[in-house]
Amino acid sequence: MKARPVAIVGTGQTRHRKARPDVHQGEMVQEAVNLALLDADLSWDDIDAIVLTNMELFEGRALPDLWCSEFAGGLGKPVMKVATGGTSGTSGAIAGLLQAASGLFDTVLVVGWEKHSEGSTQTGMSLTDPAWDRHIAAGAIGNFALSISQYVAERGVTGEQAAMVAVKARRNGALNPNAHVKDAGITVEKVLASPMLAEPVHLLDMCPQSDGAAALIVVGGDKTRRYKNPAWFRGSATRHDQPYIGDHDKRMVMMRTLRSAAQEVYRKVGIGDPFKEIDIAEIYEPVSYAELAWYEALGFCAEGDAGKLIESGATQIGGDLPVNPSGGVLCSNPVGATGVIRVAEAARQLHLKAGDYQVDGARRALVSGYGVYTWSDVLFFSAERP
């Protein structure tokens, strides 16, 4: 079956913050949905189907799809929830894009959210395999640090190079009104002077935990005609891998889910040199060091050259391949929404609506999602109709 061309024509995001005590989850969802409808100049009646993404373990409220659908405008419509860990948002976006591409629906709404302030993130992260993992659960930061120690040993990247990623993110975030963490004056020295959480990861190397929601409007068929700068969906790939973190040899160095998903997308859309042929990337970097490792997995540079790539400035706004001009995950991380935000930010660049962090000449955008090492999503969008 040949899929038909579809595009993202509207996006909406809340102001992502440490806490949004003024709204409950559903109200936060509604905020993002209203903004996306406004952006696409559509109304509730125009939506044919809805995809939700959320990881309810962080809020401890079962069936978020049941009680939040109403706030997404779900009454009388097909609604489903997608959850694949950190990748939930990108997986939900892929589901919505493919629903429209299949011709089943003309207009699909994708909305993701998380309200980390309502629960304990560590508790959520600890709800792993009770027979094995839970006894030794030490939180996400320690696990990141273990993988990072292998990546550092293998590639020789330095704390300064990682700190440059954190600096780039927070300076970009200062340009984005929706970003949770912003710091226009941050320096490498400030990152390295921030408290050590788990060697070599400093506090400012890590992503925050945010409250926030993000929504996308996907349209297909004749519905695409009225839009001036649609973000055309060109291809995607998803990869799953074995569940225990010790199953993966040098997991951050190898990152075989992301590597393999990227290769499939590049093959599908005919990209030979990602660094030259992609104009902007919004990737899921939970920690500064991961962005360096993902540069290699995504083929933005040769293996082992990620440190040089960040030093070159090429991934800053104004560089050859700006990575996370929105500030990325290091600035905003409402997990169930984080992947949706990546897609929304890539689409905003192609819509030419990214405001102060608009990348000049953005026509081809890459997105990646990260669900620990066991899930990766890669999506590619262009200003050019397929």
Next chain:
Amino acid sequence: MQENNSEYLFSSITMDLSWNTDVGETMAGFFQRLKAERRLYGTRCSNCLRVYLPPRPVCGNCWQQMNDWVELGEQGTIVGKTVCYYEILDSMTGKPRTTPFVLGLIQIDGADTTLNHFVETPDPDHVSIGDRVETVLRDTLQGNVGDIVHFQWLGPPTTSSQGSKK
């Protein structure tokens, strides 16, 4: 969004719930062997020969049923490590762990996969990738993962403590 109103209401709930999770045939085989012999066992894929710890019924790489149990060494090698300074709650007790503590990715002799676990050492700053550790089991085994208390740091490899390289 009303950023200035501090009078928001919330509902605070603490729950005490219990679950009973079936560990499955293979994990049960591991815990039974551990309890009976005080030894760690892995399962080996007959196709790619990869030895899994924790043991699994299926090699995900080959989608191959694994029926071979392999006795593993008492020592292992640190292949990744970090010193943690942030406060975390022990998932089993709910109490904070004292900091700093060392986490290691440990490759037990004879296994191909690695375990993330706590490394006990008098000097966290001197733990390096490549160092050797020894499995410490609790005195009275109960047949669950809590039987592995931690891994005791032994120091850099010497000829006598070097694991058999496969």
